[in-house]
Structures are given as structure tokens and as C-alpha cells.
Amino acid sequence: MDSAEDLNYPQILFQYNHGFFFSKTMFTACELGVFDLLLESEEPLSSDVIAGRLGTSTTGMERLLDTCVGLKLLRVELNSEGVFYRNTEVSNLYLAKASPKSLYHNMMYYSKTVYLCWHYLTDAVREGKNQYERAFGISSKDLFGAVYRSEEEMIKFMYGLNEIWSICGRDVIAAFDLSPFTHIYDLGGCAGGLAQECISLYPNSTVTIYDLPKVAQVAKEHFIPPEEHRIMFHEGDFFKDPVPEADLYILARILHDWPDDKCMHLLEKIHKVCKPGGGVLVVETLLNEDKSGPLDTQVYSLNMLVQAEGKEKTSSEYSNLLRAAGFKEVQVKKTGKLYDAILGRK
Numbered sequence: 001m002d003s004a005e006d007l008n009y010p011q012i013l014f015q016y017n018h019g020f021f022f023s024k025t026m027f028t029a030c031e032l033g034v035f036d037l038l039l040e041s042e043e044p045l046s047s048d049v050i051a052g053r054l055g056t057s058t059t060g061m062e063r064l065l066d067t068c069v070g071l072k073l074l075r076v077e078l079n080s081e082g083v084f085y086r087n088t089e090v091s092n093l094y095l096a097k098a099s100p101k102s103l104y105h106n107m108m109y110y111s112k113t114v115y116l117c118w119h120y121l122t123d124a125v126r127e128g129k130n131q132y133e134r135a136f137g138i139s140s141k142d143l144f145g146a147v148y149r150s151e152e153e154m155i156k157f158m159y160g161l162n163e164i165w166s167i168c169g170r171d172v173i174a175a176f177d178l179s180p181f182t183h184i185y186d187l188g189g190c191a192g193g194l195a196q197e198c199i200s201l202y203p204n205s206t207v208t209i210y211d212l213p214k215v216a217q218v219a220k221e222h223f224i225p226p227e228e229h230r231i232m233f234h235e236g237d238f239f240k241d242p243v244p245e246a247d248l249y250i251l252a253r254i255l256h257d258w259p260d261d262k263c264m265h266l267l268e269k270i271h272k273v274c275k276p277g278g279g280v281l282v283v284e285t286l287l288n289e290d291k292s293g294p295l296d297t298q299v300y301s302l303n304m305l306v307q308a309e310g311k312e313k314t315s316s317e318y319s320n321l322l323r324a325a326g327f328k329e330v331q332v333k334k335t336g337k338l339y340d341a342i343l344g345r346k
């Protein structure tokens, strides 16, 4: 940013200026089913055929496809019969709905919910609070009541949260040897993506997903196969209701949602019921100690401002919270991916 070249031609500023064009192009191609169609077709298709099959205008589709080529989400082939498009490997793997590693629901959640909240970032910074009320006209008093605007919305949000664990789940679960902990509670475990990673790596363990009643019911119905007896459910509110005794408590993307006093309340409650020798595994994205990066985590923290009540933290901030709640031998493991792991022992 400091070089003379940047000062004469501020390319980096232009990129930031239209950064959301890139996201919206990808979201729109996902939403219209471009990547699904090209995965199914197994042969490159022209823009006319794609527009016809997806029921869009040809002029709009052609521009969308060309921009996806620029974003390296599609490949273009020119031959004597015309111009044809096919998916890149990245799109087949992560953007087509049928892929086991698909991020489709995550993209749709960003497009339909997160994007609308970010429209009010200025208000969020001025007021220091999330923007659910402005964006959706729904009270954000009960944060997850606001996130789950309808059952349909809740299922999509749950798919979106779960998809990340098909990519990063193994790394955070393998960051520490969790085999001594056989009786595990995943607090706010949602659709169970991390619970499934856990029982696959530690087959002698059972994981109980503790979540709000409507979330636990949907997870049981839509996400966890009924024959999977190593994953159980506990319906409750972890702030108000008792938390049962266990060897290990997982808190994945929970502490970043809440202000420090609520995090402390929850951690102290867990410490009280945790078996001696047991522990708590915090899974979060970590800021550098001087908060100079990583950029992804910095913007996630702004996202917490716009959407939640908490923020992203440094490893020292999490470690201090764990120690203040009574946990000892706090260890931090960076995975090199988006999410890291912190283990505290009782």
C-alpha cells in the first residue's frame, strides 16, 4: 500500500471497492444452479443452453458466465461451433450442491443473510451492536431466535455451518489427542458436523449435542442418521438450564458469539460440572496477538459486530478466559486452516 506505484494507481483500492461484486457473482451462479448443471451435464455447454435450462435471460447469463471465468470458477473453450463453459475442479468440489464438500448452503447464507446485515455496517460501528432489527425487522434480543427466522431459514443456516466441518473439522478434532475423553458434550453442537468428525476419529467416544430444543429436533430429523447411536441429543439452553457432567466439552464457534461476561458465566458453569482430569475444547478462528491479522479473522470479527454480540479474539484472550474460569494447562494449537483449537484441563 505504501509504494509509489500504489499511490499513482491505487489498484488495491479498486479491488476493495468492488470486492463485493466478486462475492455476488459467485453467490448468483450458485443460486441459479450454474455449477450443478455443469457438473451434471458432463460436457461443456454454451451460454444459450445454460440460460435455456436455468430459465434466465441469455444476455445476463453470458455475462455471469464470463465473469465466473475471470474468477476461475469456470473454464471457457472456444471451437468452430462456438463458446462453451465447464466447471473448474474447485467449483465441482465446493460449489456444486451434490459434492460431499459443497459450500453451497454457506454461500447462500452469506448471500441472503450476512450480505443484508453488512449493508448496515456503518450503523453497527456507530451503535456497537448487531443489525438484525434493521436488516430483518426482527428483535435481536434473543440472538438465535432472530437468526432462525423460520424453520426453513434454520435448516439452511445449519447446513451452512455444518459444511465448514467437512473441510476444517478433522484438523481441529485432531489438534489434540482427545482419545482419553470418551464422554463428550458438544455445546451448541448444532447439526453435528463436528460431532461426526469426533466419533469418526475417536470411535470409542460418544458425543451429545446440546442445543436449543428446536435446533436439536431439526438436527435429529435432518442431519444425524438414526442408526448413529454414538451421537445423542440434549435439548436445553446452556445459559439457563443445567449442563450435565462429562469428560470433555466442545465449544465450537460459541464464545465468539457472546460478550465476555456471558462467556465467563458459561465457562464457569462448565468447569463446575467437568470431571476432574476432563477439559474444554474451544474451536475458534484466532486473531494475532497485536490484532494485525489474519485478515479473514479481522473481517469475521466485524461480522460478529454486525450479526452477533461477541467478537473474534486472540489466543491470549481465550486462554485468559479459560484460566479465569478455573481451567489449567491451557494449550493452543494452530491448524493452519481457518479454525484453531484451545484445550483447557480441569
Ligand SMILES: C[S@@+](CC[C@H](N)C(=O)[O-])C[C@H]1O[C@@H](n2cnc3c(N)ncnc32)[C@H](O)[C@@H]1O
Binding pocket: 144, 161, 162, 187, 188, 189, 190, 191, 193, 210, 211, 212, 215, 236, 237, 238, 239, 240, 251, 252, 253, 254, 257
Ligand atoms: C454459531 S453456531 C455454532 C454451531 C456449531 N458449534 C458449529 O461450529 O458449527 C451457535 C450454536 O449455538 C446454539 N445456541 C445458541 N444459544 C444457545 C443456548 N443458549 N443454549 C444452547 N445452544 C445455543 C445455536 O443454536 C447454534 O447451534
